[in-house]
Amino acid sequence: xxxxxxxxxxxxxxxxxxxxxxxxxxxxxxxxxxxxxxxxxxxxxxxxxxxxxxxxxxxxxxxxxxxxxxxxxxxxxxxxxxxxxxxxxxxxxxxxxxxxxxxxxxxxxxxxxxxxxxxxxxxxxxxxxxxxxxxxxxxxxxxxxxxxxxxxxxxxxxxxxxxxxxxxxx
Amino acid sequence: xxxxxxxxxxxxxxxxxxxxxxxxxxxxxxxxxxxxxxxxxxxxxxxxxxxxxxxxxxxxxxxxxxxxxxxxxxxxxxxxxxxxxxxxxxxxxxxxxxxxxxxxxxxxxxxxxxxxxxxxxxxxxxxxxxxxxxxxxxxxxxxxxxxxxxxxxxxxxxxxxxxxxxxxxxxxxxxxxxxxxxxxxxxxxxxxxxxxxxxxxxxxxxxxxxxxxxxxxxxxxxxxxxxxxxxxxxxxxxxxxxxxxxxxxxxxxxxxxxxxxxxxxxxxxxxxxxxxxxxxxxxxxxxxxxxxxxxxxxxxxxxxxxxxxxxxxxxxxxxxxxxxxxxxxxxxxxxxxxxxxxxxxxxxxxxxxxxxxxxxxxxxxxxxxxxxxxxxxxxxxxxxxxxxxxxxxxxxxxxxxxxxxxxxxxxxxxxxxxxxxxxxxxxxxxxxxxxxxxxxxxxxxxxxxxxxxxxxxxxxxxxxxxxxxxxxxxxxxxxxxxxxxxxxxxxxxxxxxxxxxxxxxxxxxxxxxxxxxxxxxxxx
Numbered sequence: 001x002x003x004x005x006x007x008x009x010x011x012x013x014x015x016x017x018x019x020x021x022x023x024x025x026x027x028x029x030x031x032x033x034x035x036x037x038x039x040x041x042x043x044x045x046x047x048x049x050x051x052x053x054x055x056x057x058x059x060x061x062x063x064x065x066x067x068x069x070x071x072x073x074x075x076x077x078x079x080x081x082x083x084x085x086x087x088x089x090x091x092x093x094x095x096x097x098x099x100x101x102x103x104x105x106x107x108x109x110x111x112x113x114x115x116x117x118x119x120x121x122x123x124x125x126x127x128x129x130x131x132x133x134x135x136x137x138x139x140x141x142x143x144x145x146x147x148x149x150x151x152x153x154x155x156x157x158x159x160x161x162x163x164x165x166x167x168x169x170x
Numbered sequence: 171x172x173x174x175x176x177x178x179x180x181x182x183x184x185x186x187x188x189x190x191x192x193x194x195x196x197x198x199x200x201x202x203x204x205x206x207x208x209x210x211x212x213x214x215x216x217x218x219x220x221x222x223x224x225x226x227x228x229x230x231x232x233x234x235x236x237x238x239x240x241x242x243x244x245x246x247x248x249x250x251x252x253x254x255x256x257x258x259x260x261x262x263x264x265x266x267x268x269x270x271x272x273x274x275x276x277x278x279x280x281x282x283x284x285x286x287x288x289x290x291x292x293x294x295x296x297x298x299x300x301x302x303x304x305x306x307x308x309x310x311x312x313x314x315x316x317x318x319x320x321x322x323x324x325x326x327x328x329x330x331x332x333x334x335x336x337x338x339x340x341x342x343x344x345x346x347x348x349x350x351x352x353x354x355x356x357x358x359x360x361x362x363x364x365x366x367x368x369x370x371x372x373x374x375x376x377x378x379x380x381x382x383x384x385x386x387x388x389x390x391x392x393x394x395x396x397x398x399x400x401x402x403x404x405x406x407x408x409x410x411x412x413x414x415x416x417x418x419x420x421x422x423x424x425x426x427x428x429x430x431x432x433x434x435x436x437x438x439x440x441x442x443x444x445x446x447x448x449x450x451x452x453x454x455x456x457x458x459x460x461x462x463x464x465x466x467x468x469x470x471x472x473x474x475x476x477x478x479x480x481x482x483x484x485x486x487x488x489x490x491x492x493x494x495x496x497x498x499x500x501x502x503x504x505x506x507x508x509x510x511x512x513x514x515x516x517x518x519x520x521x522x523x524x525x526x527x528x529x530x531x532x533x534x535x536x537x538x539x540x541x542x543x544x545x546x547x548x549x550x551x552x553x554x555x556x557x558x559x560x561x562x563x564x565x566x567x568x569x570x571x572x573x574x575x576x577x578x579x580x581x582x583x584x585x586x587x588x589x590x591x592x593x594x595x596x597x598x599x600x601x602x603x604x605x606x607x608x609x610x611x612x613x614x615x616x617x618x619x620x621x622x623x624x625x626x627x628x629x630x631x632x633x634x635x636x637x638x639x640x641x642x643x644x645x646x647x648x649x650x651x652x653x654x655x656x657x658x659x660x661x662x663x664x665x666x667x668x669x670x671x672x673x674x675x676x677x678x679x680x681x682x683x684x685x686x687x688x689x690x691x692x693x694x
Contacts, residue, residue, distance in 0.1 A: 037342055038348055038349075039348070039349055039371065040348070040393075040396070040689075041393055041477060041478055041690070044396060044397070044440070044477060045476070045477060048459065048463070051455070051456055051459035051460070051463075052456050052460045053459075053460065066343075066344045068342075078371070079371060079373055081300070081369075081370060081371060081372055081373070082302065083300040083369050083370050084341060084349060084370045084371070087342060087370075091342055113389060113390070113393070114373050114378070116374075116378055116381050116382075117381070118377070118381070119374055120299075120303060120305070120307050120374065121299070121300065121303075121307075121372050121373070122373070139478065140396075140476075140477055140478065
């Protein structure tokens with residue numbers, strides 16, 4: 001167990017091959033395997049993103065794996081309660097490194113609409129228990145927002161953005 | 171029916187006062203004040219008359235706690251409220267779990283949220299809350315958990331079990347549709363017993379209701395049941411309209427009916443996909459989502475959101491519908507009718523699918539009153555119980571529609587009923603659009619800060635999963651004193667331990683899928 005209550009592989013390898021690493025990162029970024037893990041309302045939007053209209057397969061992330069041992073992206077899509085938190089951490093620990101976390105929706109970011117004085121069952125933000133890479137605001141966010149988060153993650157992994165930024169309309 | 175029940179109670183139960191209540195104002199017909207000595211005999215009476223336990227909840231009045239039992243009949247609406255006062259210090263009451271099986275869970279729920287001890291309950295352990303809780307959350311004054319109750323916190327303690335093993339189905343499991351956990355005791359491939367563990371998504375809606383004004387609570391119900399969001403929204407607003415006596419214009423009633431039915435179709439479509447995916451067929455999932463996206467587009471046009479709609483307001487709607495909505499809905503009706511043939515070929519007539527669901531998970535009609543099931547689960551046993559028909563709300567009384575019922579009560583029946591219901595929903599929408607009157611879409615003079623008169627109200631609507639009841643106690647302030655949600659999946663899921671016993675684990679997955687569970691709704 002690490003400092004924050006979970007084990008994180010942060011040590012760099014002794015020998016690092018820059019070009020090989022770059023190539024590997026490109027491969028990782030374009031074949032992210034998310035975990036089949038639905039918590040609440042946002043899970044339905046995640047499913048929508050995987051289905052025919054939004055088609056997450058265009059970005060190589062359609063292989064949803066029910067087992068954390070085969071996944072490298074955890075999408076926290078919903079409210080994490082105090083009863084659920086140990087399970088979420090266990091699942092994250094079971095994922096092989098390198099691994100990433102997307103906090104989808106307001107509940108995962110900060111507790112969202114369910115924070116009030118005297119609440120007794122909520123983790124106010126999943127970043128208190130897991131290292132989050134990308135935050136997606138919304139209640140629930142649209143599937144397009146999840147796709148954009150995937151692109152942001154890709155940018156984080158490889159350092160460059162492959163897909164163009166959509167034009168701003170507002 | 172109401173008169174007969176009232177007379178029956180007076181004749182058989184001596185010394186019990188029955189008060190007739192105005193149904194249009196309060197939402198129930200009869201009220202009985204019970205004592206600790208006679209509560210069991212009163213409940214036994216209702217069990218004999220084949221009433222079902224619609225709801226059991228507790229209200230904290232500081233001076234005393236009040237247990238509220240709601241009974242109803244499947245044949246004709248006759249809602250009876252039975253109240254039982256218990257003292258606030260070390261509260262206890264006799265259990266009724268040996269009479270109604272569903273009371274097992276209701277009593278456990280009350281025990282952990284209010285600290286009421288039920289004498290004679292066989293398994294009074296915590297159901298919802300996490301291990302570190304040290305208060306009874308829904309008590310008005312802060313009361314810390316007693317030492318005796320702290321021992322009951324962790325509900326799963328594997329006992330000595332030599333010839334088998336335990337399987338933990340969930341909380342992260344693709345076929346539980348969320349974060350439900352079922353502890354299954356196995357003997358080889360067969361299930362010895364199954365025990366659902368709830369509360370992995372307990373989001374404190376009922377506590378929140380007591381902290382927020384009526385208007386501020388509007389976005390919560392859609393997040394309770396995100397698939398039938400408009401139906402939950404409707405249940406919430408109609409209850410408060412009943413409490414405050416607000417008249418809703420006819421146009422709003424029709425639009426409510428149309429949008430709620432559209433939402434029902436989208437919920438059922440998702441269920442068909444998910445159910446077949448549970449059984450191993452992933453293709454229909456893609457097709458149903460494609461159809462579902464059409465509904466989301468239509469509803470997004472008028473409500474502004476894709477999933478958690480908050481469209482209905484007290485006394486009407488957020489905004490009026492336009493011609494584009496009507497045209498799109500008409501087009502969608504035509505489109506979906508053309509798709510049913512494809513679904514029949516793809517799923518209904520698929521031999522693998524039929525073999526996996528036919529004759530599995532058979533629910534007999536006799537035991538449904540014990541569990542208080544509702545929705546497609548009870549209709550599959552052949553009982554035509556539908557709140558839209560027996561206690562009409564919105565514009566359902568002005569539209570003629572039929573209720574599909576099953577014959578055997580197995581998983582195939584539950585599937586067929588939902589498919590039929592989608593077709594019937596399309597008919598309802600078509601008729602409602604034909605009859606759609608013009609006029610205002612919002613009641614005038616609805617105050618921004620609602621302060622309902624003192625009293626309580628129970629109101630039920632038919633959500634895609636069954637009877638959704640809202641019980642509100644008002645104390646004349648702008649926040650509810652207590653708001654209890656009677657949710658359909660809760661009582662439907664209670665039948666799972668009964669149906670899974672002795673089944674193969676793969677068949678139990680099919681049964682679990684057939685309930686159409688939405689976990690946030692169960693956990694609230």
